[in-house]
Amino acid sequence: MQKMKTVKYTEKNAVSIITINRPDVMNSFDELLRSELHEAIKHSADNKDIKAVIINGKGRNFCAGADLKDTKDLDKTIESILNDEYRPIFECIINAEKPVIASVHGSAAGIGLSLALICDLMIMADDAYLLSPFSTISLVPDGGMNWMLVNQLGYKRAYQLCIEAERISSDYCIKYGLANKSVPANILQEETMKWAMNIIKRAPLSLKGTKKLMRFAESESWSKTYEMEASIQQSLQNSYDFKEGVSAFLEKRSPKFKGK
Numbered sequence: 001m002q003k004m005k006t007v008k009y010t011e012k013n014a015v016s017i018i019t020i021n022r023p024d025v026m027n028s029f030d031e032l033l034r035s036e037l038h039e040a041i042k043h044s045a046d047n048k049d050i051k052a053v054i055i056n057g058k059g060r061n062f063c064a065g066a067d068l069k070d071t072k073d074l075d076k077t078i079e080s081i082l083n084d085e086y087r088p089i090f091e092c093i094i095n096a097e098k099p100v101i102a103s104v105h106g107s108a109a110g111i112g113l114s115l116a117l118i119c120d121l122m123i124m125a126d127d128a129y130l131l132s133p134f135s136t137i138s139l140v141p142d143g144g145m146n147w148m149l150v151n152q153l154g155y156k157r158a159y160q161l162c163i164e165a166e167r168i169s170s171d172y173c174i175k176y177g178l179a180n181k182s183v184p185a186n187i188l189q190e191e192t193m194k195w196a197m198n199i200i201k202r203a204p205l206s207l208k209g210t211k212k213l214m215r216f217a218e219s220e221s222w223s224k225t226y227e228m229e230a231s232i233q234q235s236l237q238n239s240y241d242f243k244e245g246v247s248a249f250l251e252k253r254s255p256k257f258k259g260k
Contacts, residue, residue, distance in 0.1 A: 065110020
């Protein structure tokens, strides 16, 4: 993958680390960042050697949302930007057959909050916060944020947080399920990688299948989800990794999964 200006991309031990790299503007989104972030995530999703993805930010925070000073966006409608430039990023995360972890320090605000929420997992620095500031500039939450917050928090909590533009602390995020973990800020990077390395020890077909099922279950019925469970379970029972997992369990050793 070619070198990028607004994203730093590295790989370590089957984990890709995608760092938003516009610290001088608090990692806010401009046209180039939208393009390069999508490219980096797609590259990670398509790379069979990558088992998990971490998205983080350089500098003081994770992402401050849209860059309101980006003059290139003045030539386009916000609807087209949301549909043509942001949506492919979010759909790529949803459809990636591997876990994507948001590692949030400082703040994740505006559509930067949507980016953090759409990831499969989130770990936060204990002094980090989320923020939906749209009511202060006469806009509505976007990037799928309304769906994600209402589904996670319920209508009343989600509506209050957004219209009052409250800072959402890491403690609140843990309590109400917006984030999975909170750790001291000075060890966030280390703990994120440790978590990713622990996750990729699990059977990759199981990670893939569980993600597919749970993304499906978010908007589908129990009955349809049950049917998909049965189908995926049958395909996994026929896999090499299932046989290896059972053998390793019976032999009291660590399994050696191959993803097939």
